[in-house]
Amino acid sequence: MxxxxxxxxxxxxxxxxxxxxxxxxxxxxxxxxxxxxxxxxxxxxxxxxxxxxxxxxxxxxxxxxxxxxxxxxxxxxxxxxxxxxxxxxxxxxxxxxxxxxxxxxxxxxxxxxxxxxxxxxxxxxxGEFAANKVALWGPSIREHRVVRHPHPDAAWFPVHERDIADVAVAALLDDGHVGAAYTLNGPGPISLRDQADAIASAIGEEIRFEKVTPEEARELYRRQGGFAAANADFLLGFEDYEGNPADPHALADFDPAALGPQPTAQQVTGIPARTFAQWARDHADDFR
CATH class of the missing domain: 3.40.50.720 (NAD(P)-binding Rossmann-like Domain)
Structure with missing residues (x-):
């Protein structure tokens, strides 16, 4: 086959x-x-x-x-x-x-x-790819050991790309997955500040978290270019998924813990979903 x-x-x-x-x-x-x-x-x-x-x-x-x-x-x-x-x-x-x-x-x-x-x-x-942090934070961490963002305590469930691939491989090879739609997240919410700390631990160096305004962060992403520039308005809350205007300050008021446990790759693979800390260790070289 x-x-x-x-x-x-x-x-x-x-x-x-x-x-x-x-x-x-x-x-x-x-x-x-x-x-x-x-x-x-x-x-x-x-x-x-x-x-x-x-x-x-x-x-x-x-x-x-x-x-x-x-x-x-x-x-x-x-x-x-x-x-x-x-x-x-x-x-x-x-x-x-x-x-x-x-x-x-x-x-x-x-x-x-x-x-x-x-x-x-x-x-x-x-859901949110943990790997996005390489494109978004990689340049500032590599050059200045700093992350700049308006909402250091904003949190979500970033998913390791290997969890996504593991589910896709199972669906391609094995029976029992036809007609299923698998939503995949990381194993729990983790704040942006804690994500930066996980990367710092992985590379063995301190990373500062500098709080900036949404407008300042957008300008930084735009100057950075690539994925960061192309997605700055959505990632910083200036627009919703479909490109409609939104309030970037609303992100600070949202508590993902209120959503309860989110589905992960474990529902398919039987193996606990990889944590952001695991992802950071796997990608340490991308931030050095």
Whole structure:
């Protein structure tokens, strides 16, 4: 049985590729630039772009199960091409925002396209990626050993990307997951200040937490560029998930502990979800 992993060079796709190979699967990994992929040995690396479904014909040939990275604009065409090629099961990388009813335009259309196909499907819906902290805080920690943010005590349930990949691998390989939508979070809420402390412990150096205004933080992210700049307004509360204006100061009043325990990878894997401290140790080199 052949598996195709799309988004194979991403935080999750790379680990899905690794996890499938570790269980002896025949893995084909899709990327726009195979020469720069750097994927695990044993994967068949092929060129293709989900935004251009016409480039996927060769990659889909002989594939029975697909890990689908979310590209909403072409999702129906990609799913149709997969079905025509003989794919029988699709596991989508979705978002916990769908579970919360906040996402109507990005991940939800991909889920709907997959469900409408009649193929076997499972949706993996992670919440906040712990890995976002590399893009958001990495530059300031590496250069100045400081984190700057308006709400040091704001907390959430950041999820380790390996937990996400473990659930995706299980859904691709094992029976019993068809028709399920798994929302995944970290094992408990952790404040931004405590996240910074966990990274400090992982690298063995002190990290200062400097409180700034939302406007100052937005300007810092914009100057930083990349993921931080592209997502500054949403991450700092200036707009909601769909891009509508919001109050950035409302984040300080929200207590995630009031939500109670959140679903984690343990519901699928039977293994306790990885903590943020574990994630920080795994990524210590990204902050040194």
């Amino acid at each position: 052949k598996f195709l992993v799309s988004g194979a060079t991403g935080n999750v796709g790379r680990l899905v590729t690794e996890g499938l190979l570790g269980r002896g699967a025949d893995v084909r990994a899709l990327t726009r630039d195979p020469d720069a992929a750097g994927l695990p040995e044993g994967a068949e690396v092929v060129a293709g772009d989900l935004a251009r479904p016409g480039t996927l014909r060769a990659a889909l040939t002989g594939v029975e199960r697909l890990f689908l990275f979310p590209v909403p604009g072409t999702a129906r065409e990609v799913v149709a091409a997969a079905e025509e090629a003989g794919v029988r099961r699709i596991v989508t990388l979705s978002s916990g925002a769908v579970t919360a009813g906040l996402d109507a335009s990005h991940h939800l259309p991909v889920e709907q396209a997959v469900e409408a196909s009649g193929l076997e499907w499972t949706h993996v819906r992670p």
